[in-house]
Amino acid sequence: MALWHGKSKRKPSGGRLVQRRKKRRFEIGREPIYTNVGQESLRKYRTMGGNSKNRMLSAAYANVMDPKNNQITRVRIIRVLQNPADPNYVQRNIMNRGATIQTDIGVARITSRPGQDGTINAVLVSE
Numbered sequence: 449m450a451l452w453h454g455k456s457k458r459k460p461s462g463g464r465l466v467q468r469r470k471k472r473r474f475e476i477g478r479e480p481i482y483t484n485v486g487q488e489s490l491r492k493y494r495t496m497g498g499n500s501k502n503r504m505l506s507a508a509y510a511n512v513m514d515p516k517n518n519q520i521t522r523v524r525i526i527r528v529l530q531n532p533a534d535p536n537y538v539q540r541n542i543m544n545r546g547a548t549i550q551t552d553i554g555v556a557r558i559t560s561r562p563g564q565d566g567t568i569n570a571v572l573v574s575e
Contacts, residue, residue: 450476450477451476451477451478451479452471452475452476452477453475453476453477454471454472454475474496478493480563481503481505481563482537482540482542482544482563483504483505483506483507483542483543483544483562483563483568484505484506484507484540484541484542484543485506485507485508485525485526485527485528485541485543486506486507486508487506487508488504488506488507488508488509489504489505489506490502490503490504490505490566491503491505501564501566502565502566502567503562503563503564503566504562504563504565504566504567504568507525507543507562507568508524508525509522509523509524509525509568510522510523510525510549510551510556510558510568510569510570511567511568511569511570512551512553512556512569512570512571512572513569513570513571513572514553514572515571515572515574521553523551523552523553524551524552525543525549525550525551525568526549526550526551526552527541527549527550528541528542528543528547528548528549528550529548529549529550529555530547530548531543531544531546531547531548532546532547533546533547543558543562543568544558544561544562544563545558545559545560545561545562546558548573549570551570553572554572554573555572555573556570556571556572556573557570557571557573558570559571
């Protein structure tokens with residue numbers, strides 16, 4: 449089922465809003481696909497203007513930056529420690545922007561959007 453991102457059929461007051469046109473294809477959204485911890489997997493989507501986005505379905509590695517020496521290393525993701533978007537995401541090991549992950553070199557916070565960028569970039573958190 450498609451998600452429609454067009455205008456509502458109701459006014460803010462609750463009254464009926466007369467539609468000026470029918471639905472358009474560019475107003476259709478997509479179902480959310482969550483990024484899990486596991487073997488790396490990407491899916492490519494066509495976007496507006498013939499461009500493309502890579503959605504990350506699962507990831508095993510993250511590009512982690514150490515703020516002390518500005519060095520970036522590719523490290524293995526062990527598990528999700530905290531996710532402010534939804535506490536249930538921690539149990540399901542779902543990663544998105546702002547989630548805190550446990551890596552081989554320590555705890556890191558994700559700064560990229562895996563569902564939009566197709567990669568996981570993170571910054572090491574000082575404990």
